[in-house]
Amino acid sequence: MDDDFNMSLRKxxxxxxxxxxxxxxxxxxxxxxxxxxKVLNARMTLTIDGVDLTHVVEGKIMGPSE
Numbered sequence: 001m002d003d004d005f006n007m008s009l010r011k012x013x014x015x016x017x018x019x020x021x022x023x024x025x026x027x028x029x030x031x032x033x034x035x036x037x038k039v040l041n042a043r044m045t046l047t048i049d050g051v052d053l054t055h056v057v058e059g060k061i062m063g064p065s066e
Contacts, residue, residue, distance in 0.1 A: 036066040041058070042060065042061050
């Protein structure tokens with residue numbers, strides 16, 4: 001793959017990582033004590049139009065301790 005593609009991909013993935021972390025932190029903060037110490041099932045779905053891609057990543061996030 002060429003350098004322009006790699007740079008645009010890395011920029012996109014950085015944006016996904018930063019904005020996703022902010023969204024998760026805000027949602028957990030808003031949920032308050034209801035999620036403290038609980039395992040939260042997370043799922044991220046990536047789709048790219050034009051290349052017929054759907055990629056799902058699943059994992060677990062531990063809610064903050066009280």
